[in-house]
Amino acid sequence: MRGTARVLSLCLLSLILISCSTAEEVNHASEQTEKVADPVHENVVRHEEERVQQQPPPPPPPSPPVAEAKEPARPPPQQAKQRVEEKKNTSSESKASLPTLKSFNPFSLHEVKKWKKNTLNFLHKDEVHAVKSALVMGDVALVVTGIQLQLSIFYEKMQAAQLLGNPSAGHHEHLAHVHHYREHACAQGSIAILSILLIENLAVLWATGWKKFIKKTTQVTDFVVVATSLVLELVFDKLTGFERIVAELWRFVRIVHGSYETFFHSPFVAPLVAPDKGHH
Secondary structure: OHHHHHHHHHHHHHHHHHHHHHHHHHHHHHHHHHHHHHHHHHHHHHHHHHHHHHOOOOOOOOOOOOOOOOOOOOOOHHHHHHHHHHHHHHHHHHHHHOOOOOOOOOOOHHHHHHHHHHHHHHHOOHHHHHHHHHHHHHHHHHHHHHHHHHHHHHHHHHHHHHOOOOOHHHHHHHHHHHHHHHHHHHHHHHHHHHHHHHHHHHHHHHHHOHHHHOOOHHHHHHHHHHHHHHHHHHOHHHOOOHHHHHHHHHHHHHHHHHHHHHHHHOOOOHHHHOHHHOOO
C-alpha cells in the first residue's frame, strides 16, 4: 500500500512539473508572437498614415448658384419722356408751393397793394370808427375844459391883483397855479389824442393814395384840422401876441369840427341826431 501511494505521488508530481513547463513554453511563445506582431502593426499603421497624407485634399463644397442680375425692362422712349416731364412738373409745383425768401418781397407792387387793401379794411371797421369817434369826443371835452381852466386862471389872477397885500391874495394865486397845472394836463391829453388821429389820417392817405384822398372833402378837412391842431398844441406855450390869439381861436375851430364829427359821423350820437347821416 505504501508503495502504491509513493507511485501515485510521483505520478502527480511529474504531471505538475509537465504542466508547469508547458505553461512556461506557451507564455514564451505568446511573447514571441507579440514581439513579431508589434513591428508589423506599426508598419501597417505608418503605411496607412503615409497613404492618407499623400491623398489630395477633398474639393470644397460647391457654392450655390448665383442668379444672374436681369436688366430692368426699359420703357419705350415715349413713356420715358412722359416720366421725365412729370418729374419736372412735380418739382416745379413743389418749388412754387414752398415760399422762399427770394420770392417774398414785402416791397413788391403786389404786396404793397395787399397791405393797402388790408389797411383800408381795418380802418373801415365799425370798431375802429367807434374808437376814433370816442377820441374826437374826448378831444373836444379836453379843449372845452382847457378853455374853462384858462378863464379860471385869468379870474384868479385878477382877484389876486385886486387883493394885493391881503392875506387872501395868496389863496387866489394858489388856485391859479392849480388851474394852470390842470390846463397843462388837458393839453398833454389833447396832444396824445391828436397824434393818434394824425396817424389814422396818414394811414388813410397812404392806403387810398393822394389822388383819391383829396377828392373827399371830409377827409381833407379832418387831416388839416388834426395836423394844424397838433402843431399849435406843441408850440402853444411858446406863442405870444397875435400868434397866441390865433392859437386860442383855433381851439374853437377844433370844437366845431369835433362836434360836427360827433353829431353826424359818430356811431354813438349820429343815429340819434341824424339817422340818415350816421356812419355805415
